[in-house]
Amino acid sequence: MPPAPARRPVSPVGAGTDATRVASYNPRVSLPLVGRRILGLEAAGYGTLLGCMGAGAVLGTLLLKRLRRTVPANRLSVWATLLFALATLALTLVPNAWIAGAVMVLAGLAWIGMLTSLNVATQTASPGWVKARALAVYLLVFRGTMTGGSVLWGTIASWSGVPAALVVASAGLVASVLLARVWRLPKDATADLAPSDHWAEPVVAGPPGDDRGPVLIEIEYRVDPARMAEFTAALRRFSATRQRDGAIRWDLWEDVAEPGRLVEAFVVESWVEHQRQHARVTHADQLDQQMLNAFHIGEGPPWVRHLLRPL
Numbered sequence: 001m002p003p004a005p006a007r008r009p010v011s012p013v014g015a016g017t018d019a020t021r022v023a024s025y026n027p028r029v030s031l032p033l034v035g036r037r038i039l040g041l042e043a044a045g046y047g048t049l050l051g052c053m054g055a056g057a058v059l060g061t062l063l064l065k066r067l068r069r070t071v072p073a074n075r076l077s078v079w080a081t082l083l084f085a086l087a088t089l090a091l092t093l094v095p096n097a098w099i100a101g102a103v104m105v106l107a108g109l110a111w112i113g114m115l116t117s118l119n120v121a122t123q124t125a126s127p128g129w130v131k132a133r134a135l136a137v138y139l140l141v142f143r144g145t146m147t148g149g150s151v152l153w154g155t156i157a158s159w160s161g162v163p164a165a166l167v168v169a170s171a172g173l174v175a176s177v178l179l180a181r182v183w184r185l186p187k188d189a190t191a192d193l194a195p196s197d198h199w200a201e202p203v204v205a206g207p208p209g210d211d212r213g214p215v216l217i218e219i220e221y222r223v224d225p226a227r228m229a230e231f232t233a234a235l236r237r238f239s240a241t242r243q244r245d246g247a248i249r250w251d252l253w254e255d256v257a258e259p260g261r262l263v264e265a266f267v268v269e270s271w272v273e274h275q276r277q278h279a280r281v282t283h284a285d286q287l288d289q290q291m292l293n294a295f296h297i298g299e300g301p302p303w304v305r306h307l308l309r310p311l
Helices: 027-038 043-070 073-090 097-124 128-160 162-181 225-244 271-280 283-293
Strands: 215-222 249-254 261-268 303-308
Touching: 043 073, 043 097, 073 097, 073 162, 097 128, 128 162, 128 271, 215 271, 225 249, 225 261, 225 283, 261 271
Parallel strands: none
Antiparallel strands: 215 261, 215 303, 249 261
16 A cells, blocks of 8 residues: 555444434545545555455454444444544544554444444334335435535535544534434334234224224223323323324323323324224333323223214
8 A cells, every 4th residue: 555644534324323413424425535635545545445444344243243242232323433433533643544544444343333233223113014114214314414414524625625524524423422312222122013913903883994084093091190290291102102103193181070081082094094003003012001001090991982084
């Protein structure tokens, strides 16, 4: 590898922890600039630097299997982001291409650690019925931020120089670690997202047409007024599950004449869509519902009714 003055930028392709933290910093865009302008490398030297990053990624895959057994995904993503930020900053300081190659190995290791953490989190956080769509949205956001990030970092490099762009990217990566405290990556296999099929079939006088709708589902709970705040907080958290499974509106009502009598109401577009809701409920949802039903003090389980708009 021919000697030269400096080195090449690394990319937070994976450095977007929980939500794609900073606009993704694409190494393939800035690396040629670092290799050419800072390190003075020709095509072969640039290819070697890129190969060093690939070697780091291969090394990372060998280490990750063992690390994932003991290190939670969120902590692993934080470490990978910080290591990537360190490698990005180091590219502005290394004196020659040899050290730059070593830095790129570390960058590749951090890149694959972040990338696999995001991929695994997307897979494990999505129930089977929506997994394909969740992955499609994830890839759309991931690739879109890489494209937007390439424009952003290229613009900063053209205005302030390549070293300045690398320093700003590194600082942004470090700051993005704060997001890991708010939007945490889930632990692997913490929730059983297999269908539970525990909902009873609705009682109907006659089978409604599949296209009948909208459908209003009401669930009536009797709750000790002393535990009202605790119950409503838990039920409001569970509303996200209702909306995930197809509800287009969700509300919670309290009977003014009878304290402790609460009605959860949610609307789905059609009868067939509500039937699909039955198939989408997971074992993890079942545990949440058992926790909610534990607040119920009425005789028998919470009362459920289904209402259709008249023809």
